[in-house]
Amino acid sequence: MNEHAQNATVFLRDEARSAWHDNAVWWVRQKRDRAQHSVPEWEELRSLAQRIKAHALSRLADYLEEFERNARALGAHVHWARNADEHNRIVHGILRDHGVQRLVKSKSMLTEECHLNPYLIERGIEVVDTDLGERIVQLLREPPSHIVMPAIHLKKEDIGELFHVQLGTPKGVSDPKALTEAARHHLRSKFLAAQAGLTGVNFAIAETGGLVVCTNEGNADLGVALPPLHIACMGVEKIVPRQQDLGVFLRLLARSATGQSITTYSAHFHGPRPGGELHIVIVDHGRSKLLARSEFRRSLSCIRCGACLNTCPVYRRSGGHSYGVTVPGPIGSVLAPSIDAEKHAALPFASSLCGSCTDVCPVRIDLHHQLLAWRGEIAAQGLLPPDKSIGARVGRIVLSHTWLYRMVGSLARFALRVLPRGILYSRLNAWGLSRELPVPPAKSFRAQWRARGKP
Amino acid sequence: MEVALFIPCYIDQLYPQVAMATVEVLERRGCKVVFPEDQTCCGQPMANSGFQEEARPLAEKFLRVFEKYEHVVAPSGSCVSMVRNHYPALIGDRADSMRGRVYELCEFLHDVLKAPARGRFAQKVGFHRSCHGLRELRLGSGSERFVPSQDKVRALLVGIEGLELCETARPDECCGFGGTFAIDEAAISSRMGRDRIGEHEKNAVSLITGTDTSCLMHLEGLLRRDNKPIRVLHVAELIAQAEAA
DSSP: OOHHHHHHHHHHHSHHHHHHHHHHHHHHHHHHHHHHTTOTTHHHHHHHHHHHHHHHHHTHHHHHHHHHHHHHHTTOEEEEESSHHHHHHHHHHHHHHTTOOEEEEOOOHHHHHTTHHHHHHHTTOEEEEOSHHHHHHHHTTOOOSSSSSTTTTSOHHHHHHHHHHHHOOOTTOOOHHHHHHHHHHHHHHHHHHOSEEEEOOSEEETTTTEEEEEESSSHHHHHHHSSSEEEEEEEGGGEESOGGGHHHHHHHHHHHHTSOSSOSEEEEEOSOOTTOEEEEEEEOTTHHHHHTOTTTGGGGGOOOOOHHHHHOHHHHHHOGGGGOSSSOHHHHHHHHHHHOTTTTTTGGGSOOOOOHHHHHOTTOOOHHHHHHHHHHHHHHTTOSOHHHHHHHHHHHHHHHSHHHHHHHHHHHHHHHHHSOHHHHTSTTOSGGGTSOOOOOOSSOHHHHHHHTTOO | OEEEEOOOHHHHHHOHHHHHHHHHHHHHTTOEEEOOTTOOOOSHHHHHTTOHHHHHHHHHHHHHHHTTOSOEEESOHHHHHIIIIIHHHHHGGGGHHHHTTEEEHHHIIIIISOOOOOSBOOSEEEEEOOHIIIIISOSBOOSSSOSOOOBHHHHHHTTSBTOEEEOOSSTTOOOSOTTTHHHHTHHHHHHHHHHHHHHHHHTTOSEEEESOHHHHHHHHHHHHHTTOSOEEEEHHHHHHHHHHO
16 A cells, blocks of 8 residues: 555544544635635636746746846845755855844745755754644644645644643633634744744736735734844746736635635735845746646646645545645645655555546646646656556556457456455455445346347 | 447446446437447556556557447446547547547437436436546536536436436535545545445435446445445436336
């Protein structure tokens, strides 16, 4: 059994809890459906978003340079990082040069992907995630299990227990309002003490050099409004060409992510605030490899709304941690193999290819077709267990010869009828672990067709 | 009208009654049904496992067997989608001539013959929308998209007297079959199927119907293991039984 399947099996062992997780995430999918139905031009917006992203990616280098020029003209510093390691060194260098000991961060999947937090903590910097869900998983020393709702795998009782131990709330308190209030007080002291604020970037506008950061808690805004130093980390794919493109993406993002008509805070940063410094770190980390591959290029259009996770019947029943990567679910299973195909070879197979992800995607990424394309790539690279390739070869040989197919079919039906249950349902039969095998008919259709007396 | 039957391999070997019902439904509508006996499998099991090279000869075989027919009909949305949507990746432009001529059964009855089902089938039946029929052939509008609501299968069945076709709270969630997914991710697959069955049980249905025997085989395997009284019936069998009544 591959690693995802093993993790999923463990997750499903607690039936009540995994059912709760499935329902909690499905509830967000339903909110998304309702929000979508308030926008008659929804499908047109999706097409527009797809085309804007496709255009931006088709001349990404030009737009990145335009963005850099305009951001510099606004007074920002722009840094380029080829990979996670360079990104972490650059961020640490900026903090070190400014004598920063205490950093507050808003949610950034890129910095999760680069494992920035442990890098900085090892170098003596206090790093505090200020998004409530991120703070919860940080206190638990766990990675986020969802890109929009990092702590969706936890129940309020789990968080009550965590806060009792870590923040000193009374034991047994699990009222969300009380817990949020406790987190608010705890975070307030961190905000006030911070010497720098780090944010992710939702959209970087080439024509202005400005950035947009979307949060529901205002934690990005507060985190960069108090200290004088703002570091914004972005993947190269975050570029949109024009300011007016935001009108398409901001409408799609919040509705797809949480079913809100707009995120509570959509903060626009055009250069540093007076007296402050803004450093923008632009990261490749495998993205240009994807850009070079026509079959996978569209995955770079992702705006990290998480809708494909929420709709995915596999994600909902296996939990985000089962994927073992920062971005789980369908989009994560497309992105991860581009970084390390061998390590993440199982992920494109963690899908029934139902295609729901493709239909919810606000930028029309053909996710289930990309998962299928990755399966081909992974098989071609010889990264599948040998029994799979032997099985496929035998299948091809049998099915290429009609006489052989007929013979094997008859034998298989015979075996299904006569073999004792102990052999048919041995541990090797993964189908039979929790399902009955079909009851074999005496005659195939083709035999019955012939008996019907037709040519 | 001459119709060439494309009977998926597992239906041929394990569910011949579904293929027979397909023949009955087509013949009742005046079609001259032929069954090209050299056919085997569309190659989807290999292609979906990543083995395009092993699937390609089967796509080529499919073309050889079926290229001379104007209308090719299969009682399976998934296998039809394989030919229509995934053959181009295997055999390029040569797939083009076949793409417009291969139909899922309900699609063929609804779009080409325009011959809805008649007769009587007085039971409460759960409707399972198989994913590839729904999202790759667009047999219905689907819950994800904001497009005018349509449902070819329901439209086809609506005239059957006494039939109560029941929707589940999640109208088009996957049952978890997914081909080799059912083996590779057996725990998730089974759980998905049991969740679907649980939704149908809330409607107190006696049967679950759908366009794809593969999904029904998976659900049937779970129903039988759990000793549940619900049975599965392919939509071709349902129509054939209704029209024979």
